[in-house]
Amino acid sequence: MHKPRKDMIAETRAKLIAAARHAFGTIGYAEASMDDFTASAGLTRGALYHHFGDKKGLLQAVIAEIDGEMALRVNEVASKAPTRWQHFVDECTTYIEMALEPEIQRIMFRDGPAVLGDPAQWPNANACTASMTEHLTRLQEEGVVVPELDPETTSRLINGASSQAAQRIANSKDPEATSKKAIAAFKQLLEGLRKKP
Amino acid sequence: MHKPRKDMIAETRAKLIAAARHAFGTIGYAEASMDDFTASAGLTRGALYHHFGDKKGLLQAVIAEIDGEMALRVNEVASKAPTRWQHFVDECTTYIEMALEPEIQRIMFRDGPAVLGDPAQWPNANACTASMTEHLTRLQEEGVVVPELDPETTSRLINGASSQAAQRIANSKDPEATSKKAIAAFKQLLEGLRKKP
DNA sequence: AGATAATTCATACGCCGCGTATGTCAATTG
DNA sequence: CAATTGACATACGCGGCGTATGAATTATCT
Numbered sequence: 001m002h003k004p005r006k007d008m009i010a011e012t013r014a015k016l017i018a019a020a021r022h023a024f025g026t027i028g029y030a031e032a033s034m035d036d037f038t039a040s041a042g043l044t045r046g047a048l049y050h051h052f053g054d055k056k057g058l059l060q061a062v063i064a065e066i067d068g069e070m071a072l073r074v075n076e077v078a079s080k081a082p083t084r085w086q087h088f089v090d091e092c093t094t095y096i097e098m099a100l101e102p103e104i105q106r107i108m109f110r111d112g113p114a115v116l117g118d119p120a121q122w123p124n125a126n127a128c129t130a131s132m133t134e135h136l137t138r139l140q141e142e143g144v145v146v147p148e149l150d151p152e153t154t155s156r157l158i159n160g161a162s163s164q165a166a167q168r169i170a171n172s173k174d175p176e177a178t179s180k181k182a183i184a185a186f187k188q189l190l191e192g193l194r195k196k197p
Numbered sequence: 198m199h200k201p202r203k204d205m206i207a208e209t210r211a212k213l214i215a216a217a218r219h220a221f222g223t224i225g226y227a228e229a230s231m232d233d234f235t236a237s238a239g240l241t242r243g244a245l246y247h248h249f250g251d252k253k254g255l256l257q258a259v260i261a262e263i264d265g266e267m268a269l270r271v272n273e274v275a276s277k278a279p280t281r282w283q284h285f286v287d288e289c290t291t292y293i294e295m296a297l298e299p300e301i302q303r304i305m306f307r308d309g310p311a312v313l314g315d316p317a318q319w320p321n322a323n324a325c326t327a328s329m330t331e332h333l334t335r336l337q338e339e340g341v342v343v344p345e346l347d348p349e350t351t352s353r354l355i356n357g358a359s360s361q362a363a364q365r366i367a368n369s370k371d372p373e374a375t376s377k378k379a380i381a382a383f384k385q386l387l388e389g390l391r392k393k394p
Numbered sequence: 395a396g397a398t399a400a401t402t403c404a405t406a407c408g409c410c411g412c413g414t415a416t417g418t419c420a421a422t423t424g
Numbered sequence: 425c426a427a428t429t430g431a432c433a434t435a436c437g438c439g440g441c442g443t444a445t446g447a448a449t450t451a452t453c454t
């Protein structure tokens with residue numbers, strides 16, 4: 001009794017994504033040879049081109065997967081905050097923490113934008129920003145955040161700052177100390193969004 | 198009467214940098230063929246490898262040149278502001294405006310970081326951030342900006358947000374409207390840095 | 395000034411990675 | 425049980441990169 005065909009396909013797709021994700025996350029997109037990492041999954045480039053069209057298509061699939069995971073983690077952590085504002089701040093700092101992981105940093109914040117362009121235009125990879133945007137909208141409705149801002153624009157800016165913060169921490173000689181400084185500066189910027197009493 | 202040798206060398210270096218800058222800024226680093234753009238400068242890859250070591254080395258030279266130009270422009274514009282805080286804000290918004298130019302956006306904010314890594318670690322390409330960092334330090338001394346922040350960290354975060362703002366504007370259907378929204382959000386974030394009276 | 399060394403670039407070669415075209419085998423469909 | 429579709433592997437050619445080599449000009453030394 002063999003597995004049904006659909007399962008086999010899903011399995012090869014998953015294997016390719018996993019192998020590519022590892023290669024992209026370690027040696028980087030440009031240096032990752034398709035022959036090499038398909039072989040490491042027990043396959044060949046034939047399978048890759050069949051399922052994903054080309055190398056960029058596979059990168060998109062990897063990014064979609066990571067984006068989904070990040071959104072899950074962000075919601076999980078932030079949902080425990082007492083106030084909505086705190087929820088929002090936790091969301092942002094969690095974002096920074098995730099961006100510290102080499103794989104995420106490399107794929108989502110460096111090679112991804114270079115190969116696929118502006119992250120705001122990526123298909124199937126906006127779960128994180130979407131969540132942050134929604135919280136900002138709510139905070140505006142509740143009068144916590146100044147009302148004249150465009151939520152999505154704001155969350156994208158925050159996203160950019162997060163990415164820089166993470167890079168700075170990751171490349172630091174003393175990540176612990178740098179992390180404190182970066183998060184402090186970050187929170188200070190966020191304070192600018194609050195309505196003054 | 199021939200030109201002295203030093204001038205000839207400087208000229209070929211300049212020609213290579215100019216050709217590469219154009220190629221990198223339009224079709225992008227990865228797509229730019231060394232054979233093609235060296236030929237467009239009337240040279241071959243031999244000259245490139247001799248002067249810059251490899252393709253990355255040439256990218257570094259291009260980046261150093263652009264960075265210098267950006268720092269000049271930022272200082273020029275911002276120095277006309279009445280107060281130091283306004284000077285600082287103008288500096289930031291000028292930064293966004295420059296990041297709107299396709300060549301700068303592509304080379305400094307997309308391909309550059311992907312190929313050379315964290316911009317904070319680039320040699321000979323920190324004039325812009327250095328200037329912003331210094332102004333932040335002064336503003337802290339004058340009591341305008343909250344004192345507990347690390348100036349360089351803060352300016353790097355701002356840098357990241359600027360880059361995102363610029364990308365958002367550049368890819369927008371209505372750049373005029375998006376620009377207003379992005380700069381508004383950006384200024385709001387900067388407000389968080391100010392000491393409350 | 396003449397010989398030698400060093401510098402500046404061009405040319406030639408081989409390797410590797412990518413994309414496409416083609417082939418093969420299994421699974422589905424009627 | 426044919427016929428067809430889909431899922432991969434294999435084979436081929438092209439282009440880009442890096443290096444090794446070569447040629448011509450300029451600097452250096454005696």
